[in-house]
Amino acid sequence: MSNPLEEARQNIDKVNEEIVQSVDKRMSEVLRIIDFKEEHNLEVRDEEREEKVMKQFADRFEELGYPRTRGRQLGRVLIDLAVDLEREELDKRRGDE
Numbered sequence: 001m002s003n004p005l006e007e008a009r010q011n012i013d014k015v016n017e018e019i020v021q022s023v024d025k026r027m028s029e030v031l032r033i034i035d036f037k038e039e040h041n042l043e044v045r046d047e048e049r050e051e052k053v054m055k056q057f058a059d060r061f062e063e064l065g066y067p068r069t070r071g072r073q074l075g076r077v078l079i080d081l082a083v084d085l086e087r088e089e090l091d092k093r094r095g096d097e
């Protein structure tokens with residue numbers, strides 16, 4: 001039987017895999033949005049939407065007893081990742097033209 005440290009770390013590894021799968025699912029939707037933005041000539045970033053997303057995270061964190069600012073922080077990380085990947089994808093497409 002593994003010790004509590006090892007056991008918790010094995011559980012964390014499983015949760016990490018779930019997080020990666022959720023980020024992958026999120027990114028699939030972001031890619032659909034890129035297609036739409038490209039077709040309609042829209043900006044990659046939408047600050048109003050970003051604010052709504054960060055608020056969703058802050059609200060859920062608060063419900064779970066964590067500081068709102070930490071929820072916003074997690075939202076920010078996910079958004080920055082999405083925006084970077086969106087830009088990279090658009091650059092790649094433009095380079096392929």
Ligand SMILES: C=C(O[C@@H]1C=C(C(=O)O)C=C[C@H]1O)C(=O)O
Nearest residue numbers: 033044045046049050053079082
């Ligand atoms: C995915 C979008 O593009 C960007 C990324 C966002 C996100 O990761 O939630 C939100 C707004 C945009 O800055 C979108 O416009 O919804």
